[in-house]
Amino acid sequence: MKILLKDCICASFLFSILSSFAAEFKDPLQDLRLVGEAQLRVFFWRIYDSAIYTTSGSYEGVEPGLALKIEYRRAIDGDEFISRTGEEWEKLGLLSDESSEWLAKLEEFLPSVIRGDVIILKVGDNLESVFHYNFERIGEIKTPQFTRDFLSIWLSEESSYPKLQQQLIGR
Secondary structure, eight states, rough: OOOOOOHHHHHHHHHHHHOOOOOOHOTTTTTTTTEEEEEETTTTTEEEEEEEEESSSOOSSSOOEEEEEESSOOOOHHHHHHHHHHHHHHHTTTOTTTTTHHHHHHHHOOOOOOOEEEEEEEEEEEEEEEETTEEEEEEEEEOOHHHHHHHHHHHHHTSHHHHHHHTTTTT
């Protein structure tokens, strides 16, 4: 059987495309260990499944490498997500001069979700928040205080859902 030069060139080209795709795709949960997981239910509706991951597998507070994964079980409009974030910050006493700026930034890249969609926030080395939608990076907010405030919605002891908070941090 003859292998033609053009076949080798095509195969080489295809391999380089696939290799570059694999290099660009990196699972944000790679090398992390599960700390805890919980479901948010309101009455009989299942809203989402959530999980916290860290490099050690234990929760020690907001630190580099921590990731919050939320898998949605119903459709949620992006505007509803943004307004709910502001409401939770208000309940927690976390509204600040920067809050409206952060909410506007979130509005730029956080999409509406449907059942089965996944949003992941991974904390970077400088406590920046890197967001992924269905495992593709969609945006980031580089302010460490945003990262702490945003994660407080799920991880604060004053969270609106204390049972969920306890499950997520592994207690």
